[in-house]
Amino acid sequence: MNRVILDVKDILGEVGLEERYSFKQDFAPIKTETTKIEFVEPVTIDIKVENTGAGVRVKGHIKSALNLVCSRCLNEFSFSVDWEVDEVFSTERLPSEEVYAMENSVIDLGPPSEEAFVLAIPMKPLCKEACQGICPICGQPIDKKHRPHEEIKIDKRLEILKGLLKSEEENE
Ligand SMILES: [Zn+2]
Ligand SMILES: [Zn+2]
Known part of the structure; x- marks a missing residue:
């Protein structure tokens, strides 16, 4: 004490x-x-x-x-x-x-x-009111460093698309 x-x-x-x-x-x-x-x-x-x-x-x-x-x-x-x-x-x-x-x-x-x-001390302490908690996909805190996983998928698709367009151009 x-x-x-x-x-x-x-x-x-x-x-x-x-x-x-x-x-x-x-x-x-x-x-x-x-x-x-x-x-x-x-x-x-x-x-x-x-x-x-x-x-x-x-x-x-x-x-x-x-x-x-x-x-x-x-x-x-x-x-x-x-x-x-x-x-x-x-x-x-x-x-x-x-x-x-x-x-x-x-x-x-x-x-x-x-x-x-x-x-x-609150019953459920929060680091900030808008804390998003932990990502259920990767287990990391959803903070500024965390990228939404959907976005990553979309990016990959875009890259594949870009690749396809490129090869089409090359073929012409
Ligand atoms: Zn938090
Ligand atoms: Zn995640």
């Missing part, structure tokens, strides 16, 4: 005090039950932490890009995630689903960030 530890003691003196944090941090791959999700760039954390009295409220953006496999063409691609953070960390003992625990003056943005990144 990745940890993003912030000590917010500077704003705990008075309700309403706030502090901005802006930094980048490398994340280790997230292991889920079925797969391992790798990051292709460091995680950018750009947030504001506000003292709400019973804890702190964190708002801002936590961003990165994940290495996913396209469900159609099976190519790996970079998937950008921009999580709009709005989370409450509480000093109260029982953390519910919406509230994370704050230990003394320390909060850990790691677990909610990992959860947000995993939740952002």
